Amino acid sequence: TELTSLAILRWAQDRQIEWHYIAPGKPQQNGYVESFNGRLRDECLNETLFASLSHARSVLSNWRDDYNHVRPHSGIGGLTPADAARRVAQPHPPGHPGNPGLYL
Numbered sequence: 001t002e003l004t005s006l007a008i009l010r011w012a013q014d015r016q017i018e019w020h021y022i023a024p025g026k027p028q029q030n031g032y033v034e035s036f037n038g039r040l041r042d043e044c045l046n047e048t049l050f051a052s053l054s055h056a057r058s059v060l061s062n063w064r065d066d067y068n069h070v071r072p073h074s075g076i077g078g079l080t081p082a083d084a085a086r087r088v089a090q091p092h093p094p095g096h097p098g099n100p101g102l103y104l
Contacts, residue, residue: 039067 012019022029044063050056068081076084 009019027034040063044059048056048059050059070080072078072080073084079087
């Protein structure tokens, strides 16, 4: 694990990505990731017996597509992440019919 940690830190440094540590025993410091990991585990990983690496890649790809493009998320106003990203990329002024009042 030490070599893996060093490789990840080197990768982040090479790409100028800031690294923030979560205090031990404080998963609530990164609630979004904890929530996502729980959903992935409960809805996909615990439900599937993977027969091969290609099967795992296929199942995870389908789950990711559903999570990002089909399933509405209450935390972003009932939109899918893809829809929310499109709205942020092309914001409309307040009062415009295309502006649901969502600000990320």
